[in-house]
Amino acid sequence: MRLTTPTTGHLVWRLSLKWRAAVDRTVKPLGLTQAQYSLLATLTGLVRRGVRPSQRELADHMGLEPLHVSKLARALEQAGLLTRPPDPDDPRAVRLDLTDRGHEVITEAIKLVRDLHEDLTANIGGPRSAGTRRFRATLQTLLGDQPTRGEAMTTARPVGGRDLNLAAAAARSLLTTLLEREGLDFIDYVVLRTVADQARPADALVSAITATAIASPDTARSVITKLTEAGRLTADAGLVDVTPVTRELVEHLTTDSTRAGDQLFAGIAPEDLDTAKRVLDTITARAAEIRATL
Known part of the structure; x- marks a missing residue:
């Protein structure tokens, strides 16, 4: 039984795998996996805004299962990259924060992954191009994560690995x-x-x-x-x-x-799906090319 032309969902899944493998190779010299990088990078963004999330809050924010985040956090705590102090408002919960070493490692990792992202999106104009913004908007539609009313599309952050992973996970x-x-x-x-x-x-x-x-x-x-x-x-x-x-x-x-x-993609404009498919095809191909050089 031969499979027919891949669906957009299948391409999102494949792209997520390619991206995850590329990030794994990129952050491996720093002692991280892609999953650990995603947790630390997300936590870093929250900490910079003055938020010290609980483990459950971080799991919800990342769209991951709490048990999975717990395992990742424990490993990172053992590596000396984050701390898990008790939540003063809930004795059954813990909050997450970066150690000094954690700040150093994730800062370097973010730079490496940012360069990787520049390479992956080069064929569609780079992270800040109109094509990338449209692709990000399509992913947000799939995730049910639309910009708030009045938010200018031109000010949206570039689409990145987290967007791809969340869409694939959903x-x-x-x-x-x-x-x-x-x-x-x-x-x-x-x-x-x-x-x-x-x-x-x-x-x-x-x-x-x-x-x-x-x-x-x-x-x-x-x-x-x-x-x-x-x-x-x-x-x-x-x-x-x-x-x-x-x-x-x-x-x-x-x-x-x-x-x-089919139900997942129902109601999304055909032109948006066409754009998403072209971008996914391009990034999937580029991920394979970059992986061969790593």
């Missing part, structure tokens, strides 16, 4: 809900869908999954083993394939997620 949450009903997670689904598209040897399947920047080779092999042991995949004659029941499940999930995606 779209992906629809699929996550469908997957959880079947006892699957996102990587499980990617593996099953890849195999449903074409049976292939295990090594070739691992390479295909790794190429999407979703999982490392070890993680891909572990997921393939898990799904095989669960009876969702077969490994006959050296080829990994889906069972007939699994193929029906993948087709059912694909249909349901496509229907949800």
Whole structure:
């Protein structure tokens, strides 16, 4: 079963993966991951405005699950980059603040990621171009995060990785809900869908999954083993394939997620979607080019 022309939602997802991988490589020398960078950069922006958010408030602001933010914050606390003092207004909560070392590291990281962002958006005029502002406005529409009345579009901050990640997270949450009903997670689904598209040897399947920047080779092999042991995949004659029941499940999930995606984009002007698709295609291609040089 060959996939048709990718939808805008699929391109948002792919672009988010490419951006995340590029940021991972950019901030790795500073001892950070993309997820840790996003947390520290967001916290930095709030701290500069005099806000010391609680862990839950930061999670809500970033559009992430509180448990995920908690794990990130604990790791950053252990690395000496932030503190988690008790919230004086709520003994069950903690607030987040940067240490001096945290300020130093994130300041350097922001400079590196800003340069990366300049490169990624060069083909559409750079971060402050009209094309980038239109793209950012489209992402805000998808996220339901519109500028307030009277806010000039020309003064909006340039679109960045956070906008892409939030849009991807919002779209992906629809699929996550469908997957959880079947006892699957996102990587499980990617593996099953890849195999449903074409049976292939295990090594070739691992390479295909790794190429999407979703999982490392070890993680891909572990997921393939898990799904095989669960009876969702077969490994006959050296080829990994889906069972007939699994193929029906993948087709059912694909249909349901496509229907949800159609509802997500309903009512958005076609010209806005066309602009978003062109920008996503450009940035996805540029991310691949830049990744090859890192």
